[in-house]
Amino acid sequence: MINNARALETAYVPQDLEHREGQIDQLVGELNPLVHGLSGEHSFIFGPSGAGKTTLAKFVVRKLQEESFGVQDAYHNCMSASAKTDVLHGLVNDSGLGKRLPKDGVSTSRYLDCIRDSDDHIVAIVDEVDVLDDETTLIGLSELPNVTLVMITIDEHDFFSDPRFEGRVKSRFRACEKIPLRRYEQHELEDILWSRVDAGLKPGVIDSYVVEYIANKAAGDAREAIILLRRATMRVMHDDRSEITVGDVDAVETGAMEEKRQGHIDSLGTHKRLLYDIIKRTGEISASELRSTYEERSHNPRGDTTRGRYLSALENKYDLITSTGTSRGTTYAVSDI
Ligand SMILES: Nc1ncnc2c1ncn2[C@@H]1O[C@H](COP(=O)(O)OP(=O)(O)O)[C@@H](O)[C@H]1O
Ligand SMILES: [Mg+2]
Numbered sequence: 001m002i003n004n005a006r007a008l009e010t011a012y013v014p015q016d017l018e019h020r021e022g023q024i025d026q027l028v029g030e031l032n033p034l035v036h037g038l039s040g041e042h043s044f045i046f047g048p049s050g051a052g053k054t055t056l057a058k059f060v061v062r063k064l065q066e067e068s069f070g071v072q073d074a075y076h077n078c079m080s081a082s083a084k085t086d087v088l089h090g091l092v093n094d095s096g097l098g099k100r101l102p103k104d105g106v107s108t109s110r111y112l113d114c115i116r117d118s119d120d121h122i123v124a125i126v127d128e129v130d131v132l133d134d135e136t137t138l139i140g141l142s143e144l145p146n147v148t149l150v151m152i153t154i155d156e157h158d159f160f161s162d163p164r165f166e167g168r169v170k171s172r173f174r175a176c177e178k179i180p181l182r183r184y185e186q187h188e189l190e191d192i193l194w195s196r197v198d199a200g201l202k203p204g205v206i207d208s209y210v211v212e213y214i215a216n217k218a219a220g221d222a223r224e225a226i227i228l229l230r231r232a233t234m235r236v237m238h239d240d241r242s243e244i245t246v247g248d249v250d251a252v253e254t255g256a257m258e259e260k261r262q263g264h265i266d267s268l269g270t271h272k273r274l275l276y277d278i279i280k281r282t283g284e285i286s287a288s289e290l291r292s293t294y295e296e297r298s299h300n301p302r303g304d305t306t307r308g309r310y311l312s313a314l315e316n317k318y319d320l321i322t323s324t325g326t327s328r329g330t331t332y333a334v335s336d337i
Pocket of ligand 2: 053054055127
């Protein structure tokens with residue numbers, strides 16, 4: 001029943017991105033000068049979870065690399081680590097430049113020098129950029145002549161109105177290209193599913209109304225749609241049947257939501273993970289209790305503002321926790337699936 005299992009994985013970057021032609025062109029336009037040895041323009045990608053932001057950035061940079069010499073990609077997701085040194089370390093490592101550096105105790109300026117000294121032009125994809133601990137990371141990177149930034153986050157207004165970014169970051173990046181991605185519409189998600197079906201499954205395994213049903217359940221979120229498709233396929237294979245039904249999709253829905261959640265949890269860095277684990281273990285916890293437990297357990301606890309930002313990312317970006325009440329009276333709990 002399966003032709004290519006990889007095509008059903010969320011990590012698989014498809015040959016073509018469906019319904020993102022305009023946005024692909026927009027990002028290509030910003031980065032295209034690199035093909036001619038010139039510098040690119042920094043840009044932002046905005047949009048809700050599952051709208052294809054990360055995929056768009058990686059797809060365009062990969063295409064660019066195929067067409068040009070001397071362009072290197074570097075990816076870092078700030079949900080996995082958001083201190084300046086961690087972000088620079090992540091980018092340097094991902095681009096392969098890190099081999100020249102010692103493993104520990106590298107200063108931020110050393111990382112920046114390492115990038116500057118490269119003969120390549122680096123396209124740095126900074127994902128979930130709003131979670132950065134401090135704005136000098138972006139300023140420092142943008143000052144390097146051989147770096148072009150692609151910054152990704154959910155909401156343009158939230159990003160630029162954040163007190164950390166309102167000053168220097170806003171004045172430096174306000175004018176850059178902004179690529180907004182909407183949630184996918186029903187028919188767009190169906191097309192995304194069909195391209196996975198065609199690449200991954202043997203003919204006749206799934207009917208069009210089941211594809212419609214999955215797209216409808218996923219409500220614009222491509223990640224969720226793909227997870228539903230894969231899990232429904234696995235269920236049918238396990239039962240030794242040959243066709244995916246609507247009942248299969250219903251049966252795997254809870255597992256799919258759990259998988260999506262677990263993917264997000266697995267990507268969390270130390271501090272965000274610790275905060276999440278404390279909330280999960282206690283069921284429900286007050287802000288003050290959370291703070292003291294976190295400070296007790298962490299070797300180098302982050303301050304109130306940074307911790308608050310991590311909590312809000314866990315809540316608003318990944319939907320992992322909920323908060324009720326305001327300021328001192330806030331309590332946190334793990335969100336329902
Ligand atoms: N236009 C598209 N065509 C094909 N697959 C897509 C498209 N957009 C997203 N996907 C797939 O959907 C999943 C979620 O996309 P992702 O880029 O991670 O979303 P975001 O970063 O906005 O949360 C990935 O598996 C990706 O391959
Ligand atoms: Mg993403």
